[in-house]
Amino acid sequence: MARMLLDKAIDQFLTLFLINDAFCCWDLPLLPNTKLQKLVFLSEKEMIDEREKGFNFYFIKLIHGPFSQELENDLGKLVENGFIDDRELRPTSNAKVILDDFGDMILRNPLFLEKVKVVNVQYAGLPLQKLLEIIYAMPWGKRRTIADLPQRTPMLYPMKSEIVRANFQITEREAENLLMNLDPDAIKDLSEAMRDAREGKWRSYEQVFSGV
């Protein structure tokens, strides 16, 4: 099932929150992409186990364990939009502004964000190899572990709405504002407007609305 726009906004926000929290929790020199994939997987699993609809990424088993192509794509967007650093995956000042400006949403969703925090406290500081070993050894299905699963086995996917017990609380306006902040075209337009303001390129009312 394809993610809805709202799901994408929530996924990118929660990913940003998780990355920022991991760096706050631990003195990490960097956050490897593979480790991030596992941290998001563990957080999403915790939520799905409680039938809480927070993260909506589709995870499959690959050679290094659970992997989501959607998360990989979203990470690319977060880098492209200047929210995380390309090499270390460290949150930028733009990310801090987003987390600050959407602080109400963080306060409104402790159920989801506490799960992310707990995962970070338990796992974000571990060496990647150790984290992978823990994940491979996790039970999955009947008498199996994640290591036993065949490649490309679907592992996590968005829940059907009828089984969801709690949804991430976000207003329509917050979702729109988030999506705007995550849209490269909107950011480009804003940058051009800001450049005009910075360089004093202004038009009068008459110039703009002549003939209207």
Add this chain to the structure above:
Amino acid sequence: MHGRVNGGVMSKSSQVYSKDFTEKFDKQLRKLGDPTRVKRIKQKVDEIIDFPYRDICFGAGRWRGKREERVGDDRLMFAVCEQCRKEKHQQCNNCYNCENIPNNTIRFFETIDSHKYNEG
């Protein structure tokens, strides 16, 4: 935090506000190619100039420091100079020659088509 600060009571401001628009705003309006939509935006601009402290709603994230008002799916992003100074938003808006711009100025930065950010 962002959001609606004050519902406000509609009373025409005793102050007369001057207004200007970035070149980007001008280009965006021309690009619309929809006279009805442009007319509605003009009406909204006129309302903002008459009642600048009505329905105060600030943008978030990269739009921090800018006010917004909606006309249908279009959002107008602007700043009232006296409010920008009072709220210490100058760094966000970063206008050229800010110190020489009178308080009673309203600066319109851009329009945003919000249509693609909602699923209807």
